[in-house]
Amino acid sequence: MTEQTKVKIGSPRFKQAEQVRNEWRITLEENTTRKDVEDPAFWSIIAKNLKAYDIVEINNDDSSVFARALVIEAGRNYASIKILEWHDLTKEVVKVNDNRFEQFKVKYKGPHHKFCVIRLVDNEVLEKEMEKTQAEEWLRKNINTIAA
Numbered sequence: 001m002t003e004q005t006k007v008k009i010g011s012p013r014f015k016q017a018e019q020v021r022n023e024w025r026i027t028l029e030e031n032t033t034r035k036d037v038e039d040p041a042f043w044s045i046i047a048k049n050l051k052a053y054d055i056v057e058i059n060n061d062d063s064s065v066f067a068r069a070l071v072i073e074a075g076r077n078y079a080s081i082k083i084l085e086w087h088d089l090t091k092e093v094v095k096v097n098d099n100r101f102e103q104f105k106v107k108y109k110g111p112h113h114k115f116c117v118i119r120l121v122d123n124e125v126l127e128k129e130m131e132k133t134q135a136e137e138w139l140r141k142n143i144n145t146i147a148a
Helices: 034-038 099-103 132-146
Strands: 023-028 055-060 065-074 079-088 104-108 115-119 124-130
Touching (some): 099 104, 099 132, 104 132, 115 132, 124 132
Parallel strands (some): 023 055
Antiparallel strands (some): 055 065, 065 079, 104 115
16 A cells, blocks of 8 residues: 655745735825726835735725735736735724814824814814814814814
């Protein structure tokens, strides 16, 4: 009776992931869609940095999206990616018991703009680059001068 040899993985095929691929993070600008991200031309400016099997973590300025993508192929001015996961998140903060506050909202607009105070009638950002408590405090202190 002959015993069949079992296939085993050897050390040339077993490596730490960091040695063979990169992990990247991008922050999408406002109004960038999933369809935009899936377009190979979207990656044209940074494609030269990517290689197959790199992982790209994706979020946007207001942190309403979190996604992960796998680079399938990358050339000099394009990259084909596969979205592995895409989550729509909502991060809005608002409300104090005063009607005037309904004209504004404090909203997280991402790691660059952080929390902002926004006038709802025209979506004008009145104040930005604050922590949440700072933005809420700014709104409370300035409500008499900014409310209609």
